[in-house]
Amino acid sequence: MHEELTPEEKEALKHVVSKFDSFEKQRGNLIPILQMVQNKLSYLPPEAIKIVSEYLEIFECEVFGVATFYNQFRFHPPGKHPIKVCLGTACHVRAGDIILENFERKLGIHAGETTADKEFSIEKVACVGCCALAPVAIIDETVHGHMAPSKVEGLLMRIEIEKEMEERAKIKDESGR
């Protein structure tokens, strides 16, 4: 299920661990430490949870329990194209959950997860500040307002096509030289 950390991630993890010393070994420091780890690694892999648990002498399961309570922590590396679906009040009222469901179904993952090819990840977010456009989804950095289930497939397709075009351009570049 969980893949091994990449060499870069291992390096980053080693680096944060060396900074643990600046925190006293107190339960109260659990969240600041988790935040620091996530800042470096952009998610909390099981290896990190284990190290934090050993450092603070809190069971892994409790560390996990605390971390899963907060939306800010993720347990999968973000995909290349992060998809954020707004479930704030306005978007909720305009059926943002159906948009979310459509992304989940199309990509075969749940909110908080990342596709196996690491291309996409889905996240639920609260209001992103453009309620007039509800329901809203953000892909990469682009805001898509007035989302409809029928738009989901098109948006994903567009990313696929862009990717293919890039690849083709690359091949052309290379062969052109």
Added chain:
Amino acid sequence: MPKFLVDNKEIQAKQGTILLKACLDNEIYIPNLCYLEGIDPPSVSCRMCFVKIEGERQPVPSCTVTVKDDMVVKTDTPAVRQLQRTALRLLLSVHHVDCKNCQANKKCELQRMAKFLKVGLKPKGLERHLREIEIDRSHPFLDYYPNRCVLCGKCIHVCREKNGQSALTFSKRGFDTVISFYGVKDLSTFECENCNACIDICPVGALILKESKEEFLK
């Protein structure tokens, strides 16, 4: 020793006794799920144990009150019953009711409360909200059924009592809250195999020993 009245019956209990416990000890049943002697502060999460105490404007959860001299308590006013029925209906609306195939059948606190409060086990009018995962088999010795769990927290408490820290925890939140055994495979120091404290304390059939389950399936 404080003396007080519950449903017109005179009761005595030691100073500092929790009202709920005093009643239960005197054969006055008050529905309850999350109270456990020694949990301090009480978790007060199930909202089942309401009583009316004279002088208080609203019903109060009896697991949060200690007995006092001359207290006058009623356990079955209409307001109390309404709160309890609503709480139970809400619990059942996130519950996969399948008593025939459940190990807790006939010794289940939900069944007992439903009978006592005359609430059907499959109440109408509320949307059913079940978790996707029916059985969590990640623990080496037990299976966990999220859709039976009432999130009373007793299993976490007894595990902590026995082992200093708990190998079980609440994870996630809201409707998604479940008990998790994250990292349990590494807990070789734990004597889960001969302990079973969590299984024994569970008021419903949410925690089940693995073997018994396999025998059951044969």
